[in-house]
Amino acid sequence: MYLSTAEPTIKQRREWYSNEIIKDEAWVEVQGSDGQFLISNYGRVQRVYKHTMKFILPFQYQDKGFLQVKVRLNGRYKEYKVAHLVAMHYLGPIPPGASVVHKNGIRMDNFVGNLEYIDKQTLGKRTGYKSKSKAVIMFEPETKTFINEYRSVREAARKNFVSYQAIFDHLNGLTSSAAGMMFMYSEDYEAEFGTAYDLPSSL
Structure with a gap:
């Protein structure tokens, strides 16, 4: 370290x-x-x-x-x-129509044991099942630049010394920030600023 x-x-x-x-x-x-x-x-x-x-x-x-x-x-x-x-x-080989998914939700962890192929339908169902522990992204307020990603709201709260409720309320639009910090669910961030899981046609 x-x-x-x-x-x-x-x-x-x-x-x-x-x-x-x-x-x-x-x-x-x-x-x-x-x-x-x-x-x-x-x-x-x-x-x-x-x-x-x-x-x-x-x-x-x-x-x-x-x-x-x-x-x-x-x-x-x-x-x-x-x-x-x-x-x-x-x-x-990547199966037709499949996505490469990070099992722990952190896209910077590219160890092969953290990767799997999932078809779009299965991925959608899995995302729904895990809604209570969805990955969260912290980003820069002005530029929307990615800062960090966490496995869940609780992990984001713990690592940034903010209460779980503060981040949860912010994610649900009840407050403009969480102690001055900006967060979004990873899937919402990707939908607005770019999709991470979609495979390009030539990889």
Whole structure:
């Protein structure tokens, strides 16, 4: 764990990211990359050079919370969602019409054990069953920029030292904020600012 009072530089982030050792991490070659890229079961990506390898830092897509990385996949060098890359390499081909879903509701957790394929109908039913513990997003009031995501209202309250009721009332439109902070249910945030679970036609 790294603690710092200042915003880390890209160089520092890359160094920390590269030095992290994950005991059960496994690696496979990204399909159609001619051996240039590797993806791990934890969603980390490496670029393979002639004499060395280099980690590639993922980035948040439009500040919506889920991560992307630029790699060559099946001959096409472009930006792909990390969750989709992990799923297709470790869970198998993406079924037609299916979505890649994060089991714990946190889209930055791209460990293969946290991912699954679900058809749209099943996903809709599951969302309804879990309505009492839906994931919650904190965002910046002015720009609506994503700040953090939590598994439930209770987790958001606990980690931000705010009462459960304050956040719950805010989510239900009874107050303009929760102790000055802004929250939305993840599904509502995605509906207004962009969908996270929909698969692009070419992954």
